Amino acid sequence: MKRYNGWGDPAIDAKLPDSALKILENLAGPAKPAQNTPLEAILKKVPASRVTESHPCISFDAATRFEHAHGQSMPDWIAMRFGTLSAFPDGVALPATDSEAEDVFEFADRHQMTVIPYGGGTSVVGHLDIPESGAPVLSLSMEKMNKMIRLDPQNMLAEFGAGITGPELEKALHPHGFTLGHYPQSFDYSTLGGWVVTRSAGQQSLYYGRIEHLFAGGSMIMPAGKVSLPPFPASAAGPDLRHAVLGSEGRMGLLTRAAVRISGIPENDRIYGIFFPDWEAALSAVFRLANSDVPLSMIRLSNPSETYTNLFLAGHERQINLLKHYLRLRGLSENNWCMMLMGLIGPSTLYSSGKRMARKIIRKNGGIWTGSPMGDAWRKNRFRAPYLRNTLWDRGYAVDTLETATTWDRVTPTMNAVENAISGALDDIGEKVHVFTHLSHVYSSGSSIYTTYVFRLADSPEETFFRWRRIKDAASRAIVDNGGTISHQHGVGADHKAYVSAEKGEAGMIVLRGLLRAADPENRMNPGKLIDTANRKDGHEH
Numbered sequence: 001m002k003r004y005n006g007w008g009d010p011a012i013d014a015k016l017p018d019s020a021l022k023i024l025e026n027l028a029g030p031a032k033p034a035q036n037t038p039l040e041a042i043l044k045k046v047p048a049s050r051v052t053e054s055h056p057c058i059s060f061d062a063a064t065r066f067e068h069a070h071g072q073s074m075p076d077w078i079a080m081r082f083g084t085l086s087a088f089p090d091g092v093a094l095p096a097t098d099s100e101a102e103d104v105f106e107f108a109d110r111h112q113m114t115v116i117p118y119g120g121g122t123s124v125v126g127h128l129d130i131p132e133s134g135a136p137v138l139s140l141s142m143e144k145m146n147k148m149i150r151l152d153p154q155n156m157l158a159e160f161g162a163g164i165t166g167p168e169l170e171k172a173l174h175p176h177g178f179t180l181g182h183y184p185q186s187f188d189y190s191t192l193g194g195w196v197v198t199r200s201a202g203q204q205s206l207y208y209g210r211i212e213h214l215f216a217g218g219s220m221i222m223p224a225g226k227v228s229l230p231p232f233p234a235s236a237a238g239p240d241l242r243h244a245v246l247g248s249e250g251r252m253g254l255l256t257r258a259a260v261r262i263s264g265i266p267e268n269d270r271i272y273g274i275f276f277p278d279w280e281a282a283l284s285a286v287f288r289l290a291n292s293d294v295p296l297s298m299i300r301l302s303n304p305s306e307t308y309t310n311l312f313l314a315g316h317e318r319q320i321n322l323l324k325h326y327l328r329l330r331g332l333s334e335n336n337w338c339m340m341l342m343g344l345i346g347p348s349t350l351y352s353s354g355k356r357m358a359r360k361i362i363r364k365n366g367g368i369w370t371g372s373p374m375g376d377a378w379r380k381n382r383f384r385a386p387y388l389r390n391t392l393w394d395r396g397y398a399v400d401t402l403e404t405a406t407t408w409d410r411v412t413p414t415m416n417a418v419e420n421a422i423s424g425a426l427d428d429i430g431e432k433v434h435v436f437t438h439l440s441h442v443y444s445s446g447s448s449i450y451t452t453y454v455f456r457l458a459d460s461p462e463e464t465f466f467r468w469r470r471i472k473d474a475a476s477r478a479i480v481d482n483g484g485t486i487s488h489q490h491g492v493g494a495d496h497k498a499y500v501s502a503e504k505g506e507a508g509m510i511v512l513r514g515l516l517r518a519a520d521p522e523n524r525m526n527p528g529k530l531i532d533t534a535n536r537k538d539g540h541e542h
């Protein structure tokens with residue numbers, strides 16, 4: 001079961017302690033509880049399908065069409081909660097086999113339909129927006145293509161239907177002693193195919209690698225034909241087509257199957273909590289750890305604003321007070337604390353010596369080791385944090401996140417520029433925005449920067465959208481002006497499209513357009529996302 005107008009399972013609620021709400025009221029202003037639109041009222045708005053021919057794999061039912069009309073971006077949330085969603089797919093295809101998927105493509109072709117592949121619907125950047133006008137739209141759900149096709153321990157590979165979700169995939173591998181180890185925060189709902197075509201990063205990618213490392217091959221149905229990508233361990237046979245599929249965001253075709261590189265289940269896998277006296281000390285430690293031989297699975301470093309926010313949102317007043325007391329005794333001043341979660345992983349001998357090495361680096365940079373309780377609590381709740389978005393919206397607050405990556409020399413200036421752009425974006429209308437950041441994925445040459453912001457909902461969807469747009473544009477400009485990538489993990493979709501040319505350059509855009517046009521000459525696959533490609537028939541850009 002999925003919430004019809006928010007995140008996740010309707011049976012799960014995240015609690016917001018009263019003390020946290022009070023602090024939030026100070027930081028973002030007191031808010032009025034939101035009025036949400038009931039499902040029945042939304043379903044009444046779903047128009048008749050423009051396609052009337054039936055097909056055994058295609059549903060024309062209003063609830064299914066609504067469910068596939070959106071993802072989890074802020075414009076999606078505004079439209080779902082205020083009940084203003086105005087574009088719906090004309091039908092939703094649910095093929096269960098490759099041949100059914102091919103059949104669906106033929107149907108779409110016959111009816112000149114736009115096709116939008118749909119994985120778990122967890123996109124946060126408008127990948128799944130339905131065009132308001134033009135050809136009828138077919139949402140192509142991968143829900144039933146969710147089986148393990150082949151486990152190949154000899155080559156440490158496994159092949160799956162690309163619609164398999166995180167829990168289904170791990171459940172198929174675990175009994176055999178294997179794991180993929182890809183844990184985006186959307187793990188419960190997002191799919192293998194979605195991960196590949198959005199270049200997703202899992203929380204423990206420092207050990208397992210990002211999806212571009214894990215993706216070994218697969219099959220794609222493109223309007224121009226079928227392409228099969230063998231799982232070569234490596235290849236020098238010219239540009240690797242696997243890298244064209246990675247990040248293609250449904251624009252080239254439908255990834256029906258994906259082969260992935262699997263690992264044995266690690267002997268040790270723990271997460272530890274560390275506090276640093278300030279940002280500079282923490283960053284110095286993180287840089288050293290990222291360039292050491294410590295067997296890390298993750299590093300998540302919160303800046304002082306996020307450390308403060310995490311502690312007040314946690315709500316466990318007694319434990320937090322004890323922690324604060326302990327850290328003060330160890331000489332840390334509360335105003336600048338930076339919390340870090342560090343994952344260590346691997347076989348016992350490597351793990352023990354790595355832990356000693358890590359503790360030495362941390363100590364040298366003034367960090368205080370607090371052991372594993374915070375890491376254990378984080379792991380237990382790691383897919384629960386997004387549920388707070390539902391609770392906060394009900395209380396009158398919108399929450400959104402954005403992210404970039406840059407080289408170490410630019411990490412602090414970029415983080416500060418993004419936070420300043422966000423916190424000042426609504427100054428002229430007297431609205432406050434609470435903003436905080438962590439580094440979520442580190443590399444030898446730099447880091448990702450993941451920023452969260454909270455602002456008050458307005459009374460109307462238009463004004464709420466206006467506030468979000470202002471914040472998003474200010475932050476995106478700050479990212480581009482500072483030389484960061486417009487996305488480290490969420491992808492481009494509709495919301496980042498305007499900023500892609502800043503990093504690809506004019507010639508790069510020509511190459512990318514050429515690639516998409518070759519795969520999809522009539523611009524039928526998920527038009528309007530990633531980059532604009534001229535439609536050869538009508539001469540318009542989509």
Ligand SMILES: Cc1cc2nc3c(=O)[nH]c(=O)nc-3n(C[C@H](O)[C@H](O)[C@H](O)COP(=O)(O)OP(=O)(O)OC[C@H]3O[C@@H](n4cnc5c(N)ncnc54)[C@H](O)[C@@H]3O)c2cc1C
Pocket residue numbers: 007071072116117118119120121122123124127128142162163183184185186189190191192193194195196197198199200201202203249250251253254255256386489490491526529
């Ligand atoms: C709460 C939350 C937490 C998140 N955390 C993370 C995170 O930690 N790391 C991260 O990387 N991302 C994260 N995301 C973003 C999102 O989960 C990822 O982008 C994910 O990879 C999308 O997968 P999906 O299956 O839901 O795809 P969808 O949202 O359904 O689709 C995304 C895009 O992929 C295309 N697509 C999907 N399946 C296929 C296919 N089989 N063939 C061709 N095209 C396809 C769609 O057309 C669309 O363009 C998060 C999102 C949310 C809401």
